[in-house]
Amino acid sequence: MAAIEILGLTKTYQVGFWRKRPKCALQPLRLQVEEGEIFGFLGPNGAGKTTTLKMLMGLVYPSAGSARILGCEINDPRMKAQIGFLPEQPYFYDYLTAAELLEYYGQLSGVDAKERKRRVSEVLDRVGLPNVSGMQLRKFSKGMLQRVGVAQAILHNPRVLFFDEPMSGLDPIGRREVRDLMEELKRAGKTVFFSTHILSDAEALCDRVAIIHQGELRGVGAVADLTSSVQGKVEVVWRGNTVLPSVKTLALDSSVTGDTVRAVVLEASQDALIDTLRRERLHIVSVTPLRTSLEEYFVQKLRPAEAAAGVRS
Amino acid sequence: MSSRIRHIASNTFREAVRDRVLYNLIAFAVLMCGASILVGQISIGIERLVVINLGLTAISLFGVVIAIFIGIGLVSKEIEKRTLYTVLSRPVQRWEFIVGKFFGLAGTLVVNTFFMAIGVFLALLYVSQRFQAADGWVLVALYFIVLQFLIITALALFFSSFSSPLLSAVFAFSLFVIGSFAEDLRGFAAMAQGTTRWLATGAAYLLPNFASLNVIGSVAHGQGVAGALILSETAYAMVYAAMALCGAVLIFEHRNLK
Structure with missing residues (x-):
């Protein structure tokens, strides 16, 4: 079964104060991600990656099209219990300690009380924050918050994970740890859909990638196929x-x-x-x-007109 | 109440406590101690009236300020800081979030009122040396104040669901002020003619009637409150708050969280 099916998702915003005019953030997007895959969603800043993720999370409503996750519509609460989401540059309730925050998210995700306590300490340990569970989040560094973000996404043992720029704000060791975690999740049979503009991460991790630019899907396929030409x-x-x-x-x-x-x-x-x-x-x-490296493929896909001109000359 | 609403409400209450909102109780305690000592010295025979008037008015104002200033940020702050993303990506419905936030702030205000009420009763005991049977009506006045808080909290949430915190504060506070003079507005509507009469009557019924929820004056004079009035005002406050909450939910359900 496909873990994620994106069926022509489209997003158009109305911009301007007096004279509203449409601005297309995402052109009809069709994409399918199989269960157990690590799928990279690549594109430069402003390409439409976060908009797509927000639509999949039900935070932004699509102008057209639909999507299914684990066979359910995107606002189905049963499905939401089975997904984890790490937003870009996450920010959490800073008056809570890391353990309290995870406890709260565990409650919202419907994890039972006994299991919750065990999972909170387990995931804090997993993301390398075993000794700061009692510290208020307002005292956390950006990298530590990113780790808390990863912890809350995997807390309830979801089947599908959505990470928006998961390596952002992390030092090289942190990035390596997140990469290891994603590989571990894959080994455990989870599906990971992550957006990034760091191509080395995508090349090292992904089974397949999609490249998006100016809201338009420019290419999709297995990393090995894209780079083997x-x-x-x-x-x-x-x-x-x-x-x-x-x-x-x-x-x-x-x-x-x-x-x-x-x-x-x-x-x-x-x-x-x-x-x-x-x-x-x-x-x-x-x-x-x-x-062809993934980087060269990426650059080619971002500038199709220029690339075509280059081939002709 | 679903367990998710309960968890969101308790987290909202915890936020208010950790953000030191209940510190206003200290200011209130100082105000009540100072007032009762002063009143004991300067007024003869009307100490109870002054303490009840001053105490209940202060509880009402403190509560309204807290309801507005926390209420206006309940949704907009969560959107601005993006804390909402990790909540709504869980099995939490948008309406559950709004209702949970409402109960969380309402709970904070009830706890706040409870402690301030203790302060008022202690001040009463200080100036009268003993409690009287009529002091029981102070509890009814406190109940009416809590009903006011429910309406103002729901309105603050309603404005917060589509407007900036500053504008929400202006709208909510304006409604509180106008609503406190709702009886005058109705009187004006009765005297006006033509279109003005229709407009004033419409506004008088649409705006929250905080004036009818204010029984501080009569309670201070030792007068009771009719049971029918308690029932009708309870129903009015519940319906008004529920309508404002429904409005907030309707707007928030359709909102894109950019």
């Missing part, structure tokens, strides 16, 4: 400290770093370059086909 170029690295003139004529790009020379050539010129290097008795270190 061979560009028809090869990178050759050998020992040396100068680029021979014969190599310069073959290479599209070349550079020298210390005692290593790197050249990028078209696949068609690969054999000629290797023959030249052998004739000159140079030690070849590696020959690697160049593949």
Whole structure:
């Protein structure tokens, strides 16, 4: 069963004070996320990621379209007991301690009293805040609040998790811990849908990603598929400290770093370059086909018109 | 009451306590002690009247100020600080959130009134040296004050569901002031002619009638309050507060939380 089905969700806001005019925040979005997947929702700031997440959480109403989570409509309370949500830059009731906040959220999620106590200490421990459960949240740093945000999202052991920019505000260790947590959730059979603009996180974690820009879905697929397209170029690295003139004529790009020379050539010129290097008795270190990185794919999808122009030229 | 409403109400009460809202009780205690000592010295024969008038009016004003200034932020602050996101993404309906907030603030005001009432009775004991049978009517006046709080809390929540805190405060306080003169407005409507009469009559019935919920004057003079009036005012306050809450829920149900 699909964990999340987005069926043409659309959002248009009316902007302007006197003369209202429509502003499209999200064009009809169709997307399906399978159970047990880690799905990355990528896009630059203002692309429509948070709007989509807010619509899925029932915080913002769609102008058109609908969505189903675990087969239920998005405002079905039975479904909401089975999802966890971490908003972007979360802010919590700062007069509560971390344990009181989680206790409160546990009550709202319908976790029974006995289980609640155990889960609160368990999740605080899991997010690396075992010794601050009695501290008021107003004394927490931004990174600690982010960890509390993750704790409240996983508190009631939901089947589907929605994280909006989960790594934001975290130091490198915190980011690593959240990545580990997401992998752990996947191993436990949970579905994780997270938005980010940090591509390395998406590349490391996601089974599939979708790229959104200016409210429009620009691409969707498995990370491996998106990044496996061979560009028809090869990178050759050998020992040396100068680029021979014969190599310069073959290479599209070349550079020298210390005692290593790197050249990028078209696949068609690969054999000629290797023959030249052998004739000159140079030690070849590696020959690697160049593949599109997620970052390159992302940039391409963000600028389809420019990219197409580039291909034509 | 659903358990979620109860949890939201108790969290709202906890917020008020932790934000030191009940500290106003200290100011009230000082006011009552000072007033009763002063009244004991300067008034002859009307000490009870002055203490009851002063005490109940102070309870009413303190409560209305608290109801307005907390009530206007109950929804808008949660939206502004985005604390609402992690609540409404749980199995919590929007109407449950509004109703929970209402009961939380109403509970805070009842506790506040209870402690202030103790202060009034202690001041009465100080100036009269003993309680009288007529002092029992003070409890009815306190009950009417609580009914006023329910209406003003519901109105503050109603304005908070669509307006900024500042505007909500202005609207709610204006309604409290106008509503306190509702009987005069009705008198004016009875004397007016034509369209003015219709408009004034409409406004008089639409606006909350806080004047009829104010029995401080008669209670201070030792007069009782009719049982029928207690019943009708209870029904009026409940219906008015429920309507304002329904309005708040209707608006909030359709609101996009940007």
